[in-house]
Amino acid sequence: MNKTNRKQDALNYHAKGRPGKIAVVPTKPTQSQRDLSLAYSPGVAEPCLKIAENKDDVYKYTAKGNLVAVISNGTAVLGLGDIGPEAGKPVMEGKGLLFKIFADIDVFDIELNTKDVDEFVRTVKCLEPTFGGINLEDIKAPECFEIERRLKEEINIPVMHDDQHGTAIISGAALINACAMQKKKIEKVKIVVNGAGAAAISCTRMYIALGAQKENIIMLDSKGCIRKSRTDLNNTKAEFATDQSVDTLEEALKGADVFIGLSVADVVSPEMLKSMAKNPIVFAMANPDPEISYPLAVKTRKDVIMATGRSDYPNQVNNVLGFPYIFRGALDVRATTINEEMKIAAVKAIAALAKQPVPESVNQAYNTSNLKFGPEYIIPKPTDPRLITEVAPAVAKAAIASGVARTNITDWDKYTEELRQRLGLDDRLMRNLSDAAKRNPKRVVFAEADNYKTLRAAQIVKEDGIAIPILLGNKQKIERLIADNLLDLDDVQIIDPLEEVATERFQQYVDYLYAKRQRRGVSLLDARKLMLDRNYFGACMVQFDEADTLISGLTKNYATTIRPALHVIGTRPGSKLAGMYMMLTPKGPVFFGDTTINANPTTEELVDITLLLNEAVKKMNIAPRIALLSYSNFGSNDGEVPFKVRDAAKILREKHPDILVDGEMQANFAVNADLLAANFPFSTLNGSPANTLVFPNLESGNIAYKLLQEIGNAEAVGPILLGMNKPVHVLQLDSSVREIVNMVTIAVVDVQSRETNLR
Structure with a gap:
């Protein structure tokens, strides 16, 4: 992968068009003068007066009930550390994006220029009238613990620091299911936690809430085992100090049932894994590289159940399984807080969902037909559409039962249907199709590879694992374009039909076309000339199974592009086009x-x-x-x-x-x-x-x-x-790079579907 190009892609994504990733969109008509007079003066006075009489009416007349603040001071940003509030803003916008697409929750991101706990808390308290909930994000430990604790005590809307509780909730669900799978009781398992930051502390507290015993837990920080004899411990770390005579991770793992990694890459060796108890559970959640790689762990221990933070291996511990739906449930009952009962309800709902039959849409997204509860599926996939209808109601019910809800839900079936209707399927559909393509990428021949947009799209689908590109065109021109634009396509096959004229393959293609079209006015000489056209050549590659699908049409009109495919491949027997x-x-x-x-x-x-x-x-x-x-x-x-x-x-x-x-x-x-x-x-x-x-x-x-x-x-x-008898797809004239990538994704899924039907 060309890192320079990838970095520029990321910068372009955030800067293109309107800078940033989120915007405010009107939810009421604004076309007429009457609309505006209702939206603002004088009509706006009426809801103002109602709210002045009864503050709870703010939920009736404003967006407060569906509005969350994502608040950070930029002191612990996404593995980048203390980079400041301005530099952390793209991450906060991204978090807002996830809230919206997964749970239809509106977000304002707020970056505070302070590291003082008192000032941070005071500022957020002043924002309480605006928001239905507060998501704290990327605040370094130990300040994050104090900030969250005080805000939960001092304001009456839900507050959650997702860096702490998100991983705790998702890994807690995974631990429940892994213990069940490995026939271990959580009350008896010996747990080693490598890491002592916000996430590690919160995870450990969650496991204890789920039944783990503190005396069976060993926690390590960068200095080694957190023992009671150490004099450098803050109050948070001291909470998990042990009397056990253990100093190193290697010593701690001997005979351990569970390893929880929230630290750095490659600190667990195969020998350490071998020293663990029978049927070990390993959650190596350091990102981007885990404490021990998934392939190495499963190769070392056949009896291990493994989870990581990565999407390219089974059992990804991904916070997006939790926070959108936890806030959704909390907002929908106007909860005053997110308490332990609500978090545990989320844990149990996520764990239970993994045991249910998997929807076909999820199987399709991961290119399988048999995802089911087992060692490689102990928590749901992020694309599972049932998360909102399982987790949000569980959280809402827990809020009602624990007395922190200000409104009640009586018709749960109606509420579940409302949750389904909240989300359009547009982005989710393309994400699912993209995920499906990545599970079994196919060979895609690009007939117009001497074009920058085609090459850029080819690099993207290659990097993302959607497809295996094959480039047709003038080799020197294509290589020059690749070099001039710093594209990473060095290992991609480039074929120039002009250089193929003397080959056996070219003659095979010519003979095939001549045999098909000789009674339609095509001579053998005509067939040779036509085969120099990349659309004819590419269609023959698909016909002879040297490629799986053809993409063309960027620079030529539709009729010119489709004609070669019809001449070479044709339609399915008895089918219309x-x-x-x-x-x-x-x-x-x-x-x-x-x-x-x-x-x-x-x-x-x-x-x-x-x-x-x-x-x-x-x-x-x-x-x-x-x-x-x-x-x-x-x-x-x-x-x-x-x-x-x-x-x-x-x-x-x-x-x-x-x-x-x-x-x-x-x-x-x-x-x-x-x-x-x-x-x-x-x-x-x-x-x-x-x-x-x-x-x-x-x-x-x-x-x-x-x-x-x-x-x-x-x-x-x-x-x-x-x-068509075989997959061929034609682009709109002058399609964008994004449109080409989308079409390639569709084409790959088309190939996969045809292969499935042939089995």
């Missing part, structure tokens, strides 16, 4: 088709297109709800378009009753469930909006997706080519 766009909207993904291929499809072709869309959407682990669109609603208008759409819907309902489809209908009724139910209660789509829209012709579909992309600010992923 169609183009689909995945539109990522704030309300979740919506799939559009056909937007690129069929100018004016017949009734039968609309049926075929619908079947292709249904299949494609299901591959993304989304249940298709399909609306066939027209300017008419269920016979309200006659004409060529309503007639063919109406007939297509009828055929689909009769011949494919397993597909959830209806039409003909206007677009607003298709995507507005309330509007549809009020006017057409008989529709089979009643209950939820359609997520898959079939357009009556290419013109309407193309116009619709481009309008939504530009005016509606939706991200378009596509066009996704449906119906």
Whole structure:
């Protein structure tokens, strides 16, 4: 990996467009003068007066109940240390981003320019009227303990220092399940904790709350074992001082059941691991490199259960499994604090979730079909959509039961459904697809590799483990572009069709094309000339299994790009060809088709297109709800378009009753469930909006997706080519690097899905 390039990518990500990662977005209409008069003067006076009469009405009339402050002084930032409040701000914005995308919690990040505990506490106390909760972040020990303790005592909104409690909660859940798996009782296990910072202290306290015995715990800091005989211990470390005659980590690990690492890389040797008790539990959570690597640990001890902080190995201890949902539950009952009962409820909910059958979306994200509770799955995956509906209610119930909730929830089923509806699936869908691609990356041939954007995308998918790129084009030009732009593609295969002319492979491709097209006016000489076109050459690579999929279209129009693929690979037997766009909207993904291929499809072709869309959407682990669109609603208008759409819907309902489809209908009724139910209660789509829209012709579909992309600010992923005999995907002309990466991700998942169906 080119570190210079990667660093620049990170800088560009934060600086591009509007600097930073979060923004304030209005939640009420602001288009008219009347809207503004209600939002501000004079209309705003009414909620002000209500709140003045009853302070609790602030939750009714303002965003306080869904607003968390992420507050830091930058003294212990993400392994970077004391870099100051300004330098810590990107991390705090990132934490706000996670709150929003995982639990729909709004955040203001606040960086305080003080290291004084009294001043820090006093400042945060003054902010209490603004926020529903306080997330303390990246504050060094031991000050963080005192700051959190005092704030919890002195203000009446939830406060949590995630660096302490996040790791404690997630690793606590993992420890419960690991002990069960290894047939050990937490009350009897001997635990060694390497590290004595905020996270280590909080983790140890959590394990004791879960049943571990203090006399069975040995903690070490950078000076060795924390023993009672030491004179350099602060009050926090002294809490875990031992009488045991142990000085070093090597000595402490002999016969230990559990190792908890919150320290530095590579401090545990294979010999130390071998000295542990039978069926050991090792949580090596130093980042980015653990105290002992996962491969080395499982090679050394077949009976070990291992967890790390890394996403590329099983059992990642990731704080995002906890904090968004803990605050969600606390906010939803207006809790005055986050107490031990609520944290333990989160631990138990996370642990219990790992024992439940895993949703197909999670299996798909990790490219497996059999994730289940076991040594390599003791805690849920961060992509698990059930976390919000399991952890948040558990925390809310614990707050109510422990008497710190100011409101009650009586209909838990309704609350759970509200939690589901809070989150759109757009970002999560692409993250899941990306995760799935990384689990089994495929060979992607880029037909336009003599273009910077193509090469940049190729580097990204290579670095991220999404795909194995193959570059087609002039080798010297490609290598010059790579060198000039400091791209890390040195080990990537580059193929120039012009240099392949004398090879056996080139002749094989020519003969194949000639055999397929000789009765379509293509001579042998024509076939040789065509094979110099990188789209023909790349399509042949896919056809002959020398690549898994082809990506092209960045610099040529759609028809020119798709024609070679059709000539070489062709469509599936009996299948129509169609183009689909995945539109990522704030309300979740919506799939559009056909937007690129069929100018004016017949009734039968609309049926075929619908079947292709249904299949494609299901591959993304989304249940298709399909609306066939027209300017008419269920016979309200006659004409060529309503007639063919109406007939297509009828055929689909009769011949494919397993597909959830209806039409003909206007677009607003298709995507507005309330509007549809009020006017057409008989529709089979009643209950939820359609997520898959079939357009009556290419013109309407193309116009619709481009309008939504530009005016509606939706991200378009596509066009996704449906119906090809082998995976080929065509880019929009002049796509961005991000759009190319998204398309490669879709292409890799397409290949994986086809392979699964062939098994």
